[in-house]
Amino acid sequence: MSEPYTKEKIIQMRKKHIGPSCKVFFAKDPIKIVRAKGQYMFDEKGERYLDCINNVAHVGHSHPEVTKAAVKQMEVLNTNSRFLHDNLVQYAERLTATLPEKLSVCYFVNSGSEANDLALRLARQYSGHFDVITLDHAYHGHVTSLIDISPYKFLQLGEEAKKEYIHVAPSPDTYRGKYREDHPNPGAAYAEDVKNIIKEAHQNNRQIAAFIAESMQSCGGQIIPPPGYFQKVAEYIHEAGGVFIADEVQVGFGRVGKHFWSFQLQGEDFVPDIVTMGKPIGNGHPMSCVVTTREIAEAFGATGMEYFNTFGGNPVSCAIGLAVLDVIEKEDLRGNAIRVGNYLVELLEEQKEKHQLIGDIRGVGLFVGVDLVKDRQQRTPATAEAQHIIYKLKEKRILLSADGPHRNVLKFKPPMCFTKEDAKMVVDAIDKIITANNSQEITNNLPANACRPQENGFYSENIPVSNKRIRTK
Template sequence: MEEGHGGREKGWEGGGVWRGRLRDKRQGVPGLPVARRAMLGGMEERYSKAETLALRRKHIGPSCKVFFAKDPLKIVRAQGQYMFDETGEKYLDCINNVAHVGHSHPYVTKAATKQMELLNTNSRFLHDNLVQYAQRLTATLPEKLSVCYFVNSGSEANDLALRLARQYRGHHDVITLENAYHGHVTSLIDISPYKFNQLGKDSKKEFVHVAPSPDIYRGRYREDHPDPATAYAEEVKKIIEETQKNGRKIAAFIAESMQSCGGQVIPPVGYFQKVAEYVRAAGGVFIADEVQVGFGRVGKHFWAFQLQGEDFVPDIVTMGKPIGNGHPMSCVVTTREIAEKFGASGLEYFNTFGGNPVSCAIGLAVLEVIEKEDLQGNATRVGSYLLELLVEQKKKHPLVGDIRGVGLFVGVDLVKDQQKRTPATAEALHLIYKLKEQKILLSADGPYRNILKFKPPMCFTMEDAKHVVEIIDVLLTEIEEATGMKTGNDVSTNTRCKIKANEGSPQLESANESTSHLNGAACRQENGFYPEKHSVPSKTIRT
C-alpha cells in the first residue's frame, strides 16, 4: 500500500496530482467495462460495478440510499483518510466520522483479531475487557457519570437513554430540538424532527415537544442577540411550563452536544447548563447525544458537551459512530442514581452483543490510538487551520454565508443572499457532485441541505485541509460566475430545490418563493439521500 496509515505523519502522498488545478472530468466511468476478479489492492472484485448496482436494486431495500445516486461510488478499500474505488482512484474522505482514527487502522484490526481468536461471547460472563473498557471510558467523563450500558448502535444507545430517563421518575414526555436526529428505531423517529417532519403534519406525537435549535446564524436568536444562550434556554423553560399546565411530565431533554444532521450547529456556551436546571427542576434528565460528535472530535475536549464548561454535567451521555472505528458498538453512560432506579424495576437489561470481549477490545484500541497518535491535538491544529482557510473563503465568496466549527467538526453554510441568508440548497448539492469529480467526498446537510459538513477521520492533515479548500475555492468561483452572483445577476436567488430532469444539462427550476423548511424536507423526501438527478445552476459551467 502506498499510503501509510495516519497521513498526519507520512503526509499527503497523492497531493501533487490534485493540487493547484482541477482534475479533468472523468470520462465514461459509469460505463467502463470493469474486469471481473481484477486484483485491487488485495481486494478481489467479484462483480462489475453495473452488476453490483443491479444486485443492490434487487436485494437491498429501496429506502437504503447510496451517496451520489446518479453515479454511485464503489469503494473497495480505504486507509487513513483515503478511500479507493474499483479502478484504483483515490478519494479524500472529509465526511466519515465513523472511521474515526482512520480507515482500516492496523492497531484496531489487530486488537479485534486477537480477541476474536480467543473469545467472543455475551456479558453474562465476567470478562476483563468489559470492565477495563468501562473504567477507561468513564475516566474520560466527569466523575458522576460512572455506570455504563454497552449496546450496538447509536440508536440502541438513545433508545436505552430514553428508557433510563422514563424509569427515573416515571415521567414520559421528551423535549427535543428542531431538526434533531437521534436514530432510526421507532422510539427515536418519534423524537427526531429531522425524520418525522417528513411524514406529514400529524407525525409529531403528543409526548414530544420541539424546542428551537440554538442556532445563532439561522435561528430565532442570532449572533447579534446579547445573550442567546439564555434566550434559547428560556424557550425550553416555556415548553416545560406549558407542558406542566397540561398535566404532562418531562422525562428528558435530549440534544446532540452539537447538532450534526441538523446543520452543524454549535450551541452558545451556557445554554446546556440553563436547560439542565429547568429540566431537572421538572423531574427530567439531560441526555447529551455524543453519537456523532464525541471521542475528541472537538479537539480540546474529549466530549463536545464539555465545550459548555466544567460546570455542566449531563445526566446521561450516549455514544456511537466513532466508538469502534466502524465496528458495531455503542454505549450509554449515566449516574449511579439513574442506573439504580432503572435496576429497581427488576427488569433485566440484556443485550446479546453489547459489551462482548471483541467490541470492548476494539473500543479500548480506539481510545489508545486517539491518545497515542494525539488525534485530539491533531483535530485542534488541523481544525483551526481548516477554519482559518474557510474564513478566507467567506471573505471572497458571496455563496459562503457562515463558517462555524470546532476541531474537526466544521460547517459551511451556503447562501444565495448574505443578507437574507437564503439557503443555497441546489448550489450545495452541485458543489458536492463537483467535489466528487475532484475525488473529494463531502456532504451537505441541515434542514435545507445547504450546509457543507466536514467531519473527516481524525488523521486528516493540514495538506488535506489546504487541498479541499483550494478546490472549493475554484468551484465556488465557477458557480458564482455561472449564476452571476458576483455580477449582481440574481438567477439563483429564491429557487426551490425541485428538480427538472433535463438529460445532458439538468437545470434548476426557479420559483418565486423562498426555500422554506418544508421545502427542504420535501426535497429530501423527493430525492432520497442524494437525488437521482441533481440540479446545477442554470448557466453552463466549464471545468
C-alpha cells in the same frame, strides 16, 4: 472466490434484494468502494477519494492497531457479558475516566440508535414521566422510538407525524435562528423557550421525562450551542423532574480537540445525566454505550427486569474500544483536531473574504460547517449551490456533504487523521468550483431531482423534499 461484481451488477442485485428505501450515495453515478486507509477511500479502479465526512472511521479507516486488537481477541474468545471478562470492566474504567466523576455506570450496546433508545428507557424509569423535549432538525436514530424524537426524519411525513408526547424546541442556531449573534445572551434566550415548553406541557397535564440534544447538531447544520444554553436547560429540566441526555454519537471522542466530549464545551459546571455514544467508539465496529449516574442506574434496576444485550460489551468489541482510546492518545488526535481544524477554518475564512456565497463558518476541531447564502444580508440559503459543490467535489474525488434544514451547509467531519494538506486540497477545490460558476450556472448544472440528504449527509436523488414545519413554541 467468485469474481467481483461490476457496479452495474451490484445496482441490479440491490434492486432485486435490498429494500427500496435503502438508498445509495450519488444515485446517478454511485461509487463502488473496495478498500480504505486512513482518510482515503479507493474504488474498484484504484482511484483515491479524500474522505471529509466519515466520522465513523474515527482514527482512520482500517487502522492497523484497531484491526490487530480485533483479530487477536477474536482468535481467543468472543462471548457475552454474562461471563466475567477483563475487557468489559477495563474498558468501562478507561471510558468513564474521560467523563465527569458522577457519570460512572455503563451499558454497552451495538449502535447509536440502541444507545439513545436505552437512554429514553432510563430517563422514563427514573423520572416516572414519559414526554420528551427534542430540538428542531434533530436526528437521534432509526428505531421507532427515535424517529419519534427526530424532527429531521418525522417531518418528512408531515406535521401530523409528531406524537403528542414529543415537544420540539428551537435549534440554538445563532446564525439563522430566532436569537442570533447580536443577541446579548442567546443561550439564556433559547433555554427560556425550553422553560416555556415545560410550562405549557404542565398546563396540559403532561410531564417531562427528558430533554435530549446532540452536543453539537450535525444533521441540523453543524450547530454549536451558545454558551450557557445547556446549563440553563438542565436547570429547567431538573426542576420539572426530568433528566438531560447528551447525544455524543456523532461528535464525541475528542473530535472537538479541546475536550474529549463535545458537551464539555459548555463549561465544567455542566454535566449531563446520561451520555450516549456510538459511531467513533469502535472505528466502524458496531458498538456503542450509554453512561449514566449511579442513581439513575439503580432506578432502572429497581424494576426487577434484567437488562441483557447479546453482543453489547463482548470481549472483541471492548478490545476494539480500548485500541481506539489508545490510538487517540498515542497519535495525539485531539491535538491534530485543533491544529488541522484551526487551519481549515483559516482557509475557509479566506474564501469567505473572496466569495459572497459563503455566509458563515462555524466549527470546533474537526467539526466545521460552511453556511452558503445567496444574500449575506438576508442570509438566504444557497441550497442549489451547496448541492452543486458536493457533486463537483465528487468528480474531483473529494467526498464532502451538505445538510441542515435548507441543505445548504457544507459539513466537515473527517477521520481524525485528516491533515493540513488534505484541508488545503478540499478548500482549493471549493474555491475553484465557486469561481467557475455563478449562481445561475450552478442552478442549471444541478442534477435533476437532487434533493434531501440522508443522515450521513450524501444526497439521494430519489427522496422528495418536505418543507413542512411544525410550531416550535
